[in-house]
Amino acid sequence: MKVRINIVLKDSVLDPQGQAITMALRNQGFSGVNNVRQGKILDIDLDAESLKDSKELIEKMCKDLLTNPQIETFSIHETE
Amino acid sequence: MNIGVVIFPGKNCDRDLYRAIQKFKPKQIHFLWHKSPELPKGLDICAIPGGFSFGDYLRTGAIAARSPIINSIVDFTQTGGFVLGICNGFQILCECGLLPGVLVRNQSTRFICRDQELIVCNRDTLFTNLYNKNEKISFPIAHHDGNYLVDSETHKMLADNGQIAFKYDVNNPNGSVGNIAGVYSKNYRILGVMPHPERRVDYRTGGEDGARLFKSVCQGLAG
Helix, strand or coil, X not given: CEEEEXXXXXXXXXXXXXXXXXXXXXXXXXXXXXXXXXXXXXXXXCCCCCHHHHHHHHHHHHHHXXXXXXXXXXXXXXXX | CEEEEEECCCECCHHHHHHHHHCCCCCEEEEEECCCCCCCCCCCEEEECCECHHHHCXXXXXXXXXXXXXXXXXXXXXXXXXXXXXXXXXHHHHHCCCCCCEEECCCCCCCEEEEEEEEECCCCCCCCCCCCCCCEEEEEEEECCCEEECCHHHXXXXXXXXXXXXXXXXXXXXXXXXXEEEEECCCCCEEEECCCHHHCCEHHHCECCCHHHHHHHHHHCCC
Protein backbone atom coordinates (compact mmCIF):
# COMPACT_ATOMS: atom_id res chain seq x y z
CA MET A 1 0.00 0.00 0.00
CA LYS A 2 1.15 3.52 -0.69
CA VAL A 3 0.35 6.48 1.50
CA ARG A 4 1.02 10.15 1.08
CA ILE A 5 1.77 12.29 4.12
CA ASN A 6 1.26 16.03 3.77
CA ILE A 7 3.21 18.09 6.30
CA VAL A 8 2.49 21.78 6.73
CA LEU A 9 3.70 24.45 9.12
CA LYS A 10 1.13 25.56 11.66
CA ASP A 11 -0.52 28.87 10.79
CA SER A 12 1.15 30.46 13.81
CA VAL A 13 4.64 29.68 12.44
CA LEU A 14 6.20 32.18 10.07
CA ASP A 15 7.02 30.63 6.69
CA PRO A 16 9.74 32.79 5.11
CA GLN A 17 10.09 30.42 2.16
CA GLY A 18 6.37 30.71 1.45
CA GLN A 19 6.68 34.49 1.65
CA ALA A 20 9.59 34.48 -0.79
CA ILE A 21 7.58 32.32 -3.19
CA THR A 22 4.59 34.67 -2.83
CA MET A 23 6.80 37.62 -3.80
CA ALA A 24 8.36 35.69 -6.70
CA LEU A 25 4.91 34.83 -8.10
CA ARG A 26 3.78 38.43 -7.80
CA ASN A 27 6.98 39.59 -9.49
CA GLN A 28 6.19 37.20 -12.35
CA GLY A 29 2.92 39.04 -12.83
CA PHE A 30 0.58 36.68 -10.93
CA SER A 31 -1.07 39.59 -9.19
CA GLY A 32 -3.90 37.72 -7.47
CA VAL A 33 -1.62 35.66 -5.19
CA ASN A 34 -2.46 36.48 -1.57
CA ASN A 35 -0.22 34.02 0.22
CA VAL A 36 1.79 30.79 -0.25
CA ARG A 37 2.64 28.29 2.49
CA GLN A 38 5.33 25.73 1.69
CA GLY A 39 5.00 22.17 3.01
CA LYS A 40 6.38 18.70 2.40
CA ILE A 41 5.02 15.55 0.82
CA LEU A 42 6.30 12.12 1.82
CA ASP A 43 5.19 9.10 -0.24
CA ILE A 44 5.61 5.89 1.71
CA ASP A 45 5.38 2.37 0.32
CA LEU A 46 4.26 0.24 3.23
CA ASP A 47 3.67 -3.44 4.02
CA ALA A 48 0.02 -3.05 4.90
CA GLU A 49 -3.36 -3.97 3.46
CA SER A 50 -5.35 -0.85 4.24
CA LEU A 51 -5.05 2.58 5.72
CA LYS A 52 -7.48 1.52 8.41
CA ASP A 53 -5.04 -1.16 9.65
CA SER A 54 -1.95 0.99 9.46
CA LYS A 55 -3.17 4.43 10.46
CA GLU A 56 -2.02 4.10 14.04
CA LEU A 57 1.45 3.05 12.90
CA ILE A 58 1.74 5.92 10.40
CA GLU A 59 0.58 8.42 13.00
CA LYS A 60 3.29 7.12 15.32
CA MET A 61 5.88 7.60 12.54
CA CYS A 62 4.66 11.17 12.10
CA LYS A 63 4.79 11.97 15.81
CA ASP A 64 8.10 10.19 16.52
CA LEU A 65 10.15 11.40 13.58
CA LEU A 66 8.49 12.81 10.50
CA THR A 67 7.06 15.97 12.05
CA ASN A 68 7.86 18.27 14.94
CA PRO A 69 4.46 18.78 16.63
CA GLN A 70 5.62 22.14 17.99
CA ILE A 71 5.59 23.64 14.50
CA GLU A 72 3.96 21.23 12.07
CA THR A 73 0.72 19.35 11.41
CA PHE A 74 0.18 16.41 9.09
CA SER A 75 -2.52 14.56 7.17
CA ILE A 76 -2.41 10.99 5.81
CA HIS A 77 -3.92 9.89 2.48
CA GLU A 78 -4.01 6.48 0.82
CA THR A 79 -2.76 6.79 -2.76
CA GLU A 80 -2.63 3.19 -3.99
CA MET B 1 37.95 16.38 32.95
CA ASN B 2 36.77 13.80 30.44
CA ILE B 3 34.81 15.19 27.51
CA GLY B 4 33.04 13.41 24.67
CA VAL B 5 32.64 15.03 21.25
CA VAL B 6 29.82 13.39 19.31
CA ILE B 7 30.24 12.86 15.58
CA PHE B 8 27.36 12.45 13.15
CA PRO B 9 27.64 12.08 9.37
CA GLY B 10 27.74 15.62 7.97
CA LYS B 11 29.33 17.30 11.00
CA ASN B 12 32.08 19.79 10.16
CA CYS B 13 32.94 21.57 13.41
CA ASP B 14 34.27 18.65 15.46
CA ARG B 15 37.97 19.43 14.86
CA ASP B 16 37.46 23.12 15.72
CA LEU B 17 35.74 22.07 18.93
CA TYR B 18 38.58 19.63 19.70
CA ARG B 19 41.15 22.43 19.28
CA ALA B 20 39.15 24.83 21.45
CA ILE B 21 38.92 22.31 24.29
CA GLN B 22 42.49 20.99 23.91
CA LYS B 23 43.77 24.49 24.63
CA PHE B 24 42.74 24.04 28.27
CA LYS B 25 44.27 20.58 28.69
CA PRO B 26 41.43 18.29 29.69
CA LYS B 27 42.32 14.79 30.88
CA GLN B 28 40.85 13.16 27.80
CA ILE B 29 38.80 14.06 24.73
CA HIS B 30 36.85 11.15 23.25
CA PHE B 31 35.41 11.31 19.75
CA LEU B 32 32.12 9.40 19.91
CA TRP B 33 30.49 7.98 16.78
CA HIS B 34 26.72 8.48 16.76
CA LYS B 35 26.05 4.76 16.53
CA SER B 36 27.74 4.05 19.88
CA PRO B 37 25.04 2.79 22.20
CA GLU B 38 27.04 3.76 25.30
CA LEU B 39 29.13 6.68 26.50
CA PRO B 40 32.61 6.02 27.94
CA LYS B 41 32.69 5.55 31.69
CA GLY B 42 33.69 8.55 33.78
CA LEU B 43 32.57 11.15 31.24
CA ASP B 44 32.00 14.63 32.72
CA ILE B 45 30.55 16.43 29.73
CA CYS B 46 29.30 15.58 26.28
CA ALA B 47 29.56 18.12 23.45
CA ILE B 48 27.63 18.06 20.20
CA PRO B 49 29.40 20.19 17.60
CA GLY B 50 27.97 22.16 14.69
CA GLY B 51 27.61 21.03 11.11
CA PHE B 52 24.92 19.53 8.94
CA SER B 53 24.12 16.16 10.48
CA PHE B 54 22.45 13.89 7.91
CA GLY B 55 22.49 16.77 5.43
CA ASP B 56 19.77 18.61 7.40
CA TYR B 57 17.31 16.21 5.70
CA LEU B 58 13.71 16.20 6.94
CA ARG B 59 14.32 18.94 9.55
CA THR B 60 17.61 20.20 10.97
CA GLY B 61 18.77 17.82 13.70
CA ALA B 62 15.74 15.53 13.35
CA ILE B 63 17.51 12.38 12.18
CA ALA B 64 20.53 12.88 14.45
CA ALA B 65 18.18 13.28 17.42
CA ARG B 66 17.05 9.65 16.84
CA SER B 67 20.59 8.19 16.68
CA PRO B 68 21.53 5.46 19.19
CA ILE B 69 23.90 7.71 21.13
CA ILE B 70 21.11 10.16 21.96
CA ASN B 71 19.44 7.71 24.37
CA SER B 72 22.73 7.42 26.24
CA ILE B 73 23.04 11.20 26.34
CA VAL B 74 19.51 11.52 27.75
CA ASP B 75 20.42 8.94 30.45
CA PHE B 76 23.67 10.84 31.09
CA THR B 77 21.74 14.08 31.73
CA GLN B 78 19.44 12.29 34.16
CA THR B 79 22.42 11.43 36.33
CA GLY B 80 23.68 15.02 36.31
CA GLY B 81 25.89 14.95 33.20
CA PHE B 82 26.70 18.23 31.44
CA VAL B 83 25.91 18.68 27.75
CA LEU B 84 26.93 21.43 25.33
CA GLY B 85 25.31 21.74 21.89
CA ILE B 86 26.65 24.27 19.40
CA CYS B 87 24.67 25.33 16.30
CA ASN B 88 23.51 22.01 14.79
CA GLY B 89 24.17 20.55 18.26
CA PHE B 90 21.64 23.05 19.66
CA GLN B 91 19.14 22.02 16.96
CA ILE B 92 19.65 18.36 17.90
CA LEU B 93 19.16 19.07 21.64
CA CYS B 94 15.84 20.80 20.83
CA GLU B 95 14.73 17.99 18.52
CA CYS B 96 15.37 15.31 21.14
CA GLY B 97 13.59 17.32 23.81
CA LEU B 98 16.54 18.02 26.12
CA LEU B 99 15.99 21.74 25.52
CA PRO B 100 12.67 23.50 24.93
CA GLY B 101 11.71 25.08 21.62
CA VAL B 102 12.76 24.54 18.04
CA LEU B 103 15.05 26.22 15.51
CA VAL B 104 13.45 27.05 12.18
CA ARG B 105 14.52 28.75 8.94
CA ASN B 106 16.05 32.24 9.32
CA GLN B 107 13.45 34.94 8.78
CA SER B 108 15.50 36.33 5.89
CA THR B 109 15.62 32.80 4.31
CA ARG B 110 19.37 33.35 3.87
CA PHE B 111 22.30 31.39 5.25
CA ILE B 112 24.09 33.92 7.49
CA CYS B 113 27.84 33.80 8.14
CA ARG B 114 29.34 36.76 10.01
CA ASP B 115 30.50 38.04 13.40
CA GLN B 116 27.66 38.65 15.84
CA GLU B 117 27.56 40.73 19.02
CA LEU B 118 25.98 38.89 21.94
CA ILE B 119 24.99 39.69 25.51
CA VAL B 120 25.79 37.25 28.32
CA CYS B 121 22.50 36.95 30.23
CA ASN B 122 23.38 34.41 32.90
CA ARG B 123 26.98 33.99 34.04
CA ASP B 124 26.30 31.79 37.08
CA THR B 125 26.79 28.44 35.35
CA LEU B 126 29.59 26.02 34.56
CA PHE B 127 29.73 27.40 31.02
CA THR B 128 29.77 31.15 31.57
CA ASN B 129 31.35 31.96 34.92
CA LEU B 130 34.37 33.63 33.28
CA TYR B 131 32.13 36.24 31.65
CA ASN B 132 30.55 39.23 33.37
CA LYS B 133 26.79 39.59 33.60
CA ASN B 134 25.47 41.58 30.62
CA GLU B 135 28.94 41.58 29.06
CA LYS B 136 28.97 42.17 25.33
CA ILE B 137 30.99 39.59 23.43
CA SER B 138 31.38 38.53 19.81
CA PHE B 139 31.10 35.00 18.36
CA PRO B 140 30.87 34.06 14.68
CA ILE B 141 27.51 32.79 13.47
CA ALA B 142 27.00 30.48 10.48
CA HIS B 143 23.52 29.05 10.08
CA HIS B 144 20.45 28.74 7.90
CA ASP B 145 18.04 27.57 10.60
CA GLY B 146 18.76 29.62 13.70
CA ASN B 147 15.37 31.20 14.27
CA TYR B 148 14.58 30.06 17.82
CA LEU B 149 10.88 29.55 18.40
CA VAL B 150 9.04 28.90 21.68
CA ASP B 151 5.53 29.71 22.83
CA SER B 152 5.11 32.82 24.95
CA GLU B 153 4.56 30.81 28.14
CA THR B 154 7.86 28.92 27.71
CA HIS B 155 9.63 32.13 26.78
CA LYS B 156 8.48 33.74 30.02
CA MET B 157 9.57 30.66 31.98
CA LEU B 158 13.03 30.74 30.37
CA ALA B 159 13.38 34.44 31.19
CA ASP B 160 12.11 34.08 34.78
CA ASN B 161 14.38 31.10 35.51
CA GLY B 162 17.53 32.64 34.05
CA GLN B 163 17.57 29.95 31.37
CA ILE B 164 18.44 32.42 28.61
CA ALA B 165 22.20 32.10 28.26
CA PHE B 166 22.94 34.56 25.46
CA LYS B 167 20.97 37.09 23.46
CA TYR B 168 21.78 38.75 20.15
CA ASP B 169 22.70 42.35 20.78
CA VAL B 170 20.79 44.93 18.70
CA ASN B 171 20.92 43.17 15.35
CA ASN B 172 18.84 39.96 15.55
CA PRO B 173 20.20 37.93 12.62
CA ASN B 174 17.50 35.30 12.25
CA GLY B 175 14.21 36.37 13.87
CA SER B 176 14.62 34.41 17.13
CA VAL B 177 11.97 35.06 19.79
CA GLY B 178 13.29 37.61 22.32
CA ASN B 179 16.66 37.75 20.46
CA ILE B 180 17.57 34.43 22.07
CA ALA B 181 20.93 32.99 20.96
CA GLY B 182 21.39 30.29 23.61
CA VAL B 183 19.36 28.54 26.33
CA TYR B 184 19.93 26.34 29.37
CA SER B 185 17.96 23.41 30.69
CA LYS B 186 16.17 23.91 34.01
CA ASN B 187 19.20 22.67 35.96
CA TYR B 188 21.67 24.78 33.87
CA ARG B 189 23.65 21.64 33.01
CA ILE B 190 22.63 21.59 29.35
CA LEU B 191 23.52 24.55 27.14
CA GLY B 192 22.46 25.01 23.53
CA VAL B 193 23.99 27.94 21.66
CA MET B 194 23.54 28.95 18.03
CA PRO B 195 26.75 31.04 17.54
CA HIS B 196 30.17 29.34 17.46
CA PRO B 197 32.39 29.93 20.52
CA GLU B 198 34.89 27.36 19.16
CA ARG B 199 35.58 29.69 16.24
CA ARG B 200 36.80 32.52 18.49
CA VAL B 201 39.55 31.07 20.62
CA ASP B 202 42.83 32.91 19.86
CA TYR B 203 44.31 35.88 18.04
CA ARG B 204 44.23 33.93 14.77
CA THR B 205 40.46 33.58 15.01
CA GLY B 206 39.71 37.13 16.06
CA GLY B 207 40.04 37.02 19.85
CA GLU B 208 39.31 34.87 22.86
CA ASP B 209 35.64 35.57 23.61
CA GLY B 210 34.75 31.96 22.83
CA ALA B 211 37.79 30.48 24.58
CA ARG B 212 36.49 31.67 27.94
CA LEU B 213 33.52 29.34 27.64
CA PHE B 214 35.80 26.31 27.25
CA LYS B 215 38.18 27.56 29.94
CA SER B 216 35.23 27.95 32.30
CA VAL B 217 34.08 24.36 31.59
CA CYS B 218 37.59 22.87 31.88
CA GLN B 219 38.33 24.70 35.15
CA GLY B 220 34.93 23.82 36.59
CA LEU B 221 35.32 20.12 35.87
CA ALA B 222 39.09 19.84 36.54
CA GLY B 223 40.30 16.96 38.63
